[in-house]
Amino acid sequence: MNGISKPILQLKNVRKSFGNFNAVDDINLTIGEGEFFTIVGPSGSGKTTMIRMLAGMDKPTSGDILLRDKRINDTPANQRPTCMVFQSLALFPHRTVGQNIEFALKIRNVAPAAREKRARELMQQLHLPADYYGKNVTLCSGGERQRVALARALAFDPQILFFDEPLSAIDYKLRKTLEKELKDIHRETGKTFVYITHSLEEAMVMSDRIGVMRRGKLIQVGSPNEIYSAPRSRFVSEFMGDVNVIPVESNGAGSVRSQALGAAFKVPATSIEAKAQCLVVRPEFLRFLDAPGDAPNSLKGVLYNEYALGSRIQYQVRIGEKVFLVEKLRQQPFKGKLDDEVIIGWDPENSIMVADE
Amino acid sequence: MSALNSFFAQPGRRAAMPILVLLLLGFVAPLIAVVGFSFMPPRTFGLFHEPSLENYEKIFSDNTYVSLLWSLGLASATVVLLALICYPVAYGLVRVFGRWSTVLTLLFTIPLVVSENIRLYGWVLFFIKGGVLPGTLKTLFGAEMGDFLFTPAAVLFGMVYVYLPFMLFPMTLGIAMVPNQMREAATDLGASRWQVFREVELPLSTPGLMIGSLLTFVLAIGAIAEAKVLGGQRIIPITHDIEIAFTYAQNWPLGAALAVLLMLVVSVLVLAVLRRFDLDQILGKR
Numbered sequence: 001m002n003g004i005s006k007p008i009l010q011l012k013n014v015r016k017s018f019g020n021f022n023a024v025d026d027i028n029l030t031i032g033e034g035e036f037f038t039i040v041g042p043s044g045s046g047k048t049t050m051i052r053m054l055a056g057m058d059k060p061t062s063g064d065i066l067l068r069d070k071r072i073n074d075t076p077a078n079q080r081p082t083c084m085v086f087q088s089l090a091l092f093p094h095r096t097v098g099q100n101i102e103f104a105l106k107i108r109n110v111a112p113a114a115r116e117k118r119a120r121e122l123m124q125q126l127h128l129p130a131d132y133y134g135k136n137v138t139l140c141s142g143g144e145r146q147r148v149a150l151a152r153a154l155a156f157d158p159q160i161l162f163f164d165e166p167l168s169a170i171d172y173k174l175r176k177t178l179e180k181e182l183k184d185i186h187r188e189t190g191k192t193f194v195y196i197t198h199s200l201e202e203a204m205v206m207s208d209r210i211g212v213m214r215r216g217k218l219i220q221v222g223s224p225n226e227i228y229s230a231p232r233s234r235f236v237s238e239f240m241g242d243v244n245v246i247p248v249e250s251n252g253a254g255s256v257r258s259q260a261l262g263a264a265f266k267v268p269a270t271s272i273e274a275k276a277q278c279l280v281v282r283p284e285f286l287r288f289l290d291a292p293g294d295a296p297n298s299l300k301g302v303l304y305n306e307y308a309l310g311s312r313i314q315y316q317v318r319i320g321e322k323v324f325l326v327e328k329l330r331q332q333p334f335k336g337k338l339d340d341e342v343i344i345g346w347d348p349e350n351s352i353m354v355a356d357e
Numbered sequence: 358m359s360a361l362n363s364f365f366a367q368p369g370r371r372a373a374m375p376i377l378v379l380l381l382l383g384f385v386a387p388l389i390a391v392v393g394f395s396f397m398p399p400r401t402f403g404l405f406h407e408p409s410l411e412n413y414e415k416i417f418s419d420n421t422y423v424s425l426l427w428s429l430g431l432a433s434a435t436v437v438l439l440a441l442i443c444y445p446v447a448y449g450l451v452r453v454f455g456r457w458s459t460v461l462t463l464l465f466t467i468p469l470v471v472s473e474n475i476r477l478y479g480w481v482l483f484f485i486k487g488g489v490l491p492g493t494l495k496t497l498f499g500a501e502m503g504d505f506l507f508t509p510a511a512v513l514f515g516m517v518y519v520y521l522p523f524m525l526f527p528m529t530l531g532i533a534m535v536p537n538q539m540r541e542a543a544t545d546l547g548a549s550r551w552q553v554f555r556e557v558e559l560p561l562s563t564p565g566l567m568i569g570s571l572l573t574f575v576l577a578i579g580a581i582a583e584a585k586v587l588g589g590q591r592i593i594p595i596t597h598d599i600e601i602a603f604t605y606a607q608n609w610p611l612g613a614a615l616a617v618l619l620m621l622v623v624s625v626l627v628l629a630v631l632r633r634f635d636l637d638q639i640l641g642k643r
Binding site: 055056057076077078079083084086088090091092093094103104106107108152153156 | 536538539541544545546547548549552556557560561
């Protein structure tokens, strides 16, 4: 699902200041109906402030937030048709699983029988055992609570569902399962999901589009594929796992030069308008060469160390002070020994020019 | 003998002996003595007379139970009034001062360093005819104040005043324990302010309310100075009867019977409340 369908949520020059500090700085963004949009950023990038404004727990200092073309800046959270799953989940400890899920319906004075029916439907949809209905929510495991929190939000039947890093405290294996489940739920419900995380990896798995935030600004918005294969800045490229970044200067058409390495490289014919530029090569695109001429770009170095990453093996190659990472599939390991002189190289089309910021 | 040996084989039981002996001597023995005395003939001073129920008969035939009812009534009224007064105060403290609120509440305990009797006599000077309040009212507005001092209302006032910190502190703690995200989550799910309070804040702060109520009830039922000083002996609480029996009347068995009765009533009430609200459940599973 690419491109924006009918817009549901629009942000226009939204800013949130605390004193002189702009936690969220002049954000313009349109989120489409039924989209799974993820905002990614390191801690302190302003993403939590952003989602709190979207959910109605904070008000923007300036700018407008529009929900289906209606300005909702001053609409309090309890009057917005949106709902949030909190980082802490904020489940009510004095209530059972069923009562937690039914909370929004109870607030709306839905009859108890209808409430229970809806809660049981949601429990089934989210793979919660039926006998959990009367269970104290504090006795549930981490993954179960996660599902209860999601069910509670879905029972509200929101137009947009917000998520504030709900999976950050969950162990790796369960998190991977829940990420996929969440995407399945997104498909089943067809609702708009706006998700916040500090993990670009998590964002990649689930999102239709990703917005990368840094110091209160949205620095790049695009599909997971665009963010991965065409980052516009060094920051975005480094956010998605290990990359090799070489600061370079322009050296005529299709060529750049690295002062530190004393070498010139062929690059793809894209233009970057930043003053300072970097050449980015992902480790999986670097390969070991028999001779320097075997690839358009090559460098000589020393094999310093190797790390097993499961399906792949990562090699650390040092060229002077500079460290390069090369990855190979586990089935095709590099046969060199540590401290061997090695030649590494890559094809220009597998490298990306980004702004050095 | 071998049973005793196997009992002491566990090091934990041996290690528990000192505190066990201390508790038996310092806590259980006096209690047994009091219970024992309550079954002795009136005006005797030994524990080895023939047991009788005479003291208990006397309590119910002699309308001494009236003072027990006064004590229970005043203590209950004190708890209810304190809950009504302290909840809004504690709520305000927590919402305004956040995590500093519990520290601030400790300031309310400063008056406790002054003897209770002295503080109560202070109130006598405040309310007495021509005292601070009636005198000021009369001089400034020519208004005559009705009798307040030496009425049951004055006793109740004194009890509420004295036991306020004991309700406020646990209550503030209880309200401060409600995570802010719970409020936000409830609001986000559509709850109005009042619904957030009823559905989330009040139930989650119940432990504070319960502990404060139990504490103040147990303290208030043992109150004696308020009735003496502010009540002018117009009401006789059970504690006063017990004191008289042990001192002036030199009737230890009657005093012991009254004490046992009071203990029973308080224990039954407290246990009933604890059964109704499982403190462990509310406290343990936050």
